[in-house]
Amino acid sequence: xxxxxxxxxxxxxxxxxxxxxxxxxxxxxxxxxxxxxxxxxxxxxxxxxxxxxxxxxxxxxxxxxxxxxxxxxxxxxxxxxxxxxxxxxxxxxxxxxxxxxxxxxxxxxxxxxxxxxxxxxxxxxxxxxxxxxxxxxxxxxxxxxxxxxxxxxxxxxxxxxxxxxxxxxxxxxxxxxxxxxxxxxxxxxxxxxxxxxxxxxxxxxxxxxxxxxxxxxxxxxxxxxxxxxxxxxxxxxxxxxxxxxxxxxxxxxxxxxxxxxxxxxxxxxxxxxxxxxxxxxxxxxxxxxxxxxxxxxxxxxxxxxxxxxxxxxxxxxxxxxxxxxxxxxxxxxxxxxxxxxxxxxxxxxxxxxxxxxx
Amino acid sequence: xxxxxxxxxxxxxxxxxxxxxxxxxxxxxxxxxxxxxxxxxxxxxxxxxxxxxxxxxxxxxxxxxxxxxxxxxxxxxxxxxxxxxxxxxxxxxxxxxxxxxxxxxxxxxxxxxxxxxxxxxxxxxxxxxxxxxxxxxxxxxxxxxxxxxxxxxxxxxxxxxxxxxxxxxxxxxxxxxxxxxxxxxxxxxxxxxxxxxxxxxxxxxxxxxxxxxxxxxxxxxxxxxxxxxxxxxxxxxxxxxxxxxxxxxxxxxxxxxxxxxxxxxxxxxxxx
Numbered sequence: 001x002x003x004x005x006x007x008x009x010x011x012x013x014x015x016x017x018x019x020x021x022x023x024x025x026x027x028x029x030x031x032x033x034x035x036x037x038x039x040x041x042x043x044x045x046x047x048x049x050x051x052x053x054x055x056x057x058x059x060x061x062x063x064x065x066x067x068x069x070x071x072x073x074x075x076x077x078x079x080x081x082x083x084x085x086x087x088x089x090x091x092x093x094x095x096x097x098x099x100x101x102x103x104x105x106x107x108x109x110x111x112x113x114x115x116x117x118x119x120x121x122x123x124x125x126x127x128x129x130x131x132x133x134x135x136x137x138x139x140x141x142x143x144x145x146x147x148x149x150x151x152x153x154x155x156x157x158x159x160x161x162x163x164x165x166x167x168x169x170x171x172x173x174x175x176x177x178x179x180x181x182x183x184x185x186x187x188x189x190x191x192x193x194x195x196x197x198x199x200x201x202x203x204x205x206x207x208x209x210x211x212x213x214x215x216x217x218x219x220x221x222x223x224x225x226x227x228x229x230x231x232x233x234x235x236x237x238x239x240x241x242x243x244x245x246x247x248x249x250x251x252x253x254x255x256x257x258x259x260x261x262x263x264x265x266x267x268x269x270x271x272x273x274x275x276x277x278x279x280x281x282x283x284x285x286x287x288x289x290x291x292x293x294x295x296x297x298x299x300x301x302x303x304x305x306x307x308x309x310x311x312x313x314x315x316x317x318x319x320x321x322x323x324x325x326x327x328x329x330x331x332x333x334x335x336x337x338x339x340x341x342x343x344x345x346x347x348x349x350x351x352x353x354x355x356x357x358x
Numbered sequence: 359x360x361x362x363x364x365x366x367x368x369x370x371x372x373x374x375x376x377x378x379x380x381x382x383x384x385x386x387x388x389x390x391x392x393x394x395x396x397x398x399x400x401x402x403x404x405x406x407x408x409x410x411x412x413x414x415x416x417x418x419x420x421x422x423x424x425x426x427x428x429x430x431x432x433x434x435x436x437x438x439x440x441x442x443x444x445x446x447x448x449x450x451x452x453x454x455x456x457x458x459x460x461x462x463x464x465x466x467x468x469x470x471x472x473x474x475x476x477x478x479x480x481x482x483x484x485x486x487x488x489x490x491x492x493x494x495x496x497x498x499x500x501x502x503x504x505x506x507x508x509x510x511x512x513x514x515x516x517x518x519x520x521x522x523x524x525x526x527x528x529x530x531x532x533x534x535x536x537x538x539x540x541x542x543x544x545x546x547x548x549x550x551x552x553x554x555x556x557x558x559x560x561x562x563x564x565x566x567x568x569x570x571x572x573x574x575x576x577x578x579x580x581x582x583x584x585x586x587x588x589x590x591x592x593x594x595x596x597x598x599x600x601x602x603x604x605x606x607x608x609x610x611x612x613x614x615x616x617x618x619x620x621x622x623x624x625x626x627x628x629x630x
Contacts, residue, residue: 093517124544124554200523224519289492298491303514308493348493355496357513 001325003317009330010320010340011278017263018310023047033306036098039106040114049103050262052096052255052302057233057245061087061104070107074242076191076217083242084213086205088221090229091248094303100248101195101220108191108218115193115218116145120208122198130204131172131211132162134194138180138215148187154180171210178214193218200225202232209241250299253288259305260284278316278342279309286344287351312350316342377426377448378433393428394435401442445471461560469555472545477504480521483528484510487521 004021007013015022023029023044030042037045049068055061065071074085087104089097108115118137122130135158143151161176194216196208200223209219223229226247233245251259257276265274276284287308288298320339327334396415403409417425433446449462481504488497497515500506510516522543529539544554 092520094514123547123550124540125550224517225523287491287493291489291491291495293486293489294491301517307514351493352496354513355494355515356500357509357515 001321001330003314003321005330006317006320006324010332010335012269012272013264013267015267016310016313017267018306018313020048020267033303033310036096036102038099038102040102040109046103046106047266049099050096050259050302052248052251052259053100054247054249057230057247058087060085060242060244062246064103068103070103073104073107073111076112079217079242084209084217084219085242085244086209086219086221086236088205088223088229088232088243088245089248090223090226090245092224092250092301095248095250095301096303097222097248100246101222104218104220105193108193112191113189115191116141116188117193117195118216119195120197122196122201122204124199124201127204127207128166128172131208134208134212135162135173135176138192142184142188145190146184146187149183153183157183171207174211174214177212177216181214191218192216193220195220195222197222200228202228202235205232206236209236213241250301251305252297252299253285256287256300256305257281257284259302260309263309278313278340280341280343282344283312283342283347286347307354308347308351311354312342312347315350315353316346377430377450390428390431393432397432397436401436401439401444405442457560464559467559469545469551472542472555472558473551474504476525476542476545477507479525480504481507483521483524484516487516487524 004015007016014026019031019033020029021031024047025044029044032042032045032048037048039045046068049064051064051068053062053064055063060074061070061072063071074082079085089100091097105115105117118134118141120130120134120137139151139154139158142154157179158176161179162173166172192215194208194212196205196219205221212219221229221232229245229247233243236243260276260279261274264276264279265272268274287300287305290298320335323339324330324334332340393415400411400413403411417428419425429448433448436444436446445467447463447466449459451459481501484507485498485501488494488501494515497510500510507516507518511518526539526543529542530536534542538558541554541558544550545558547554
């Protein structure tokens with residue numbers, strides 16, 4: 001008798017809802033919640049998205065449809081006609097922001113082919129230097145995928161165009177990226193994307209966008225600073241550029257309840273009415289009890305809920321295996337309602353173990 | 359002929375003492391003990407945020423009356439405290455420029471010291487954060503030292519980015535100028551930390567890229583207003599008021615920094 005047997009026989013669950021080992025196709029799957037979801041690497045990850053996002057700052061992108069596909073995203077022709085799209089995904093760490101970036105990259109891949117992504121982690125410093133850093137990253141990455149123009153040719157243009165130090169307020173070395181665009185047009189059949197993380201600074205995002213938009217059709221910023229994201233959109237909208245802000249918020253108690261219901265129901269046959277079983281409302285409420293320094297109602301990132309519920313269910317299953325073994329049968333009728341449920345105490349204990357790094 | 363003082367004579371032969379020089383002193387003098395008691399009481403109160411208070415003590419007296427002598431002795435006393443581990447800073451107000459005082463103080467704060475201060479601040483914010491929920495309250499037991507932070511970040515029990523954003527906001531609310539805040543938060547960076555520390559110390563940043571666009575120092579305040587990044591400026595030329603605000607926030611004092619005498623400015627920043 002294993003925990004998977006208990007999941008199936010007692011709860012009619014195909015797999016662990018917070019640590020699935022079997023995909024929607026019934027084939028083995030590595031835990032999709034161990035890292036941010038990435039459908040480009042594992043197409044079955046699309047089944048694990050949950051639309052917790054606030055799309056109100058994004059007329060160009062979103063929301064997710066019932067199949068967890070992005071309903072609205074600019075067509076390649078729109079990006080040519082209306083200019084590059086800057087998408088800022090803002091929310092705390094582990095709130096699903098990287099997963100959304102990966103889903104949007106997947107969408108671009110479906111529309112126009114696998115994107116060539118240049119990743120930049122901002123630290124600070126002179127904005128002209130940062131733009132040069134992007135140029136250097138591109139110059140090093142591009143020849144790994146295309147033979148023409150060669151690294152030497154790209155570098156020659158880079159050296160010519162960056163000979164004179166510039167200190168523009170809104171853009172730097174924009175001509176370099178325009179020239180490269182012309183150079184690569186005949187050879188590069190993949191969309192170019194710049195993905196920015198690290199230190200939040202909306203002025204730097206704006207300079208990066210203005211400087212590199214002729215080369216990169218899409219720019220993504222992933223940030224924990226929601227206020228900076230919104231300020232960036234406000235300041236750039238005056239320039240009539242394509243900016244979308246999507247917020248990945250932590251979940252309130254009611255939203256957590258809905259999420260748990262969604263996740264558990266996803267792993268049950270569709271004929272069974274949706275519920276949060278084996279979890280109880282009290283188990284979820286236990287996570288939302290305010291502590292001594294709280295000044296407002298609590299909200300938790302989705303990854304926090306996944307980890308806690310995973311641990312609580314794992315501990316509960318281990319206990320049930322012991323009980324059912326002692327009773328000699330894998331029969332739900334042998335269990336009392338209290339034994340079937342995951343209550344507040346189980347969740348608190350799970351949380352304690354996680355808090356202690358166990 | 360002046361007789362050479364014997365080892366048990368607390369009074370130095372020099373009429374005016376130099377701060378930090380070797381001391382021949384006597385702890386039995388009641389006024390010195392009163393000052394040490396004052397320092398100890400302040401440090402004990404500092405341990406808890408609810409009892410902590412801003413503290414300035416003025417010492418006044420004529421030349422050679424023992425002000426610097428007392429300060430040097432107090433600095434030794436503070437340095438010997440192994441539990442509260444206060445940081446003693448000394449500056450001499452020889453010029454009218456407050457920036458001169460600021461650079462004297464900052465020159466004594468090594469990058470490692472600032473890193474410790476930042477880590478300590480983040481740790482305190484983490485304690486506040488985990489206590490927002492009953493479900494995470496027990497993490498506080500593991501937050502005895504800043505070194506625990508890295509492990510808690512890795513375990514996803516703490517959100518590093520959110521804590522640094524809160525620290526940024528708190529510094530700004532306390533009146534720390536934006537460029538100082540930015541520089542303090544860069545102190546940990548392996549690539550820009552050294553440069554940020556140099557800038558905070560008020561020294562020129564030796565950077566060829568920067569020197570190409572070097573402007574006169576009078577231009578910097580205007581550049582800061584325009585939101586230029588701090589590391590773009592080769593020298594920190596903060597105004598007096600801004601320096602004062604920064605020092606208040608670093609010392610966590612609500613009253614002005616301790617002006618220990620008319621000519622000496624010493625700050626004892628309690629640490630842990």
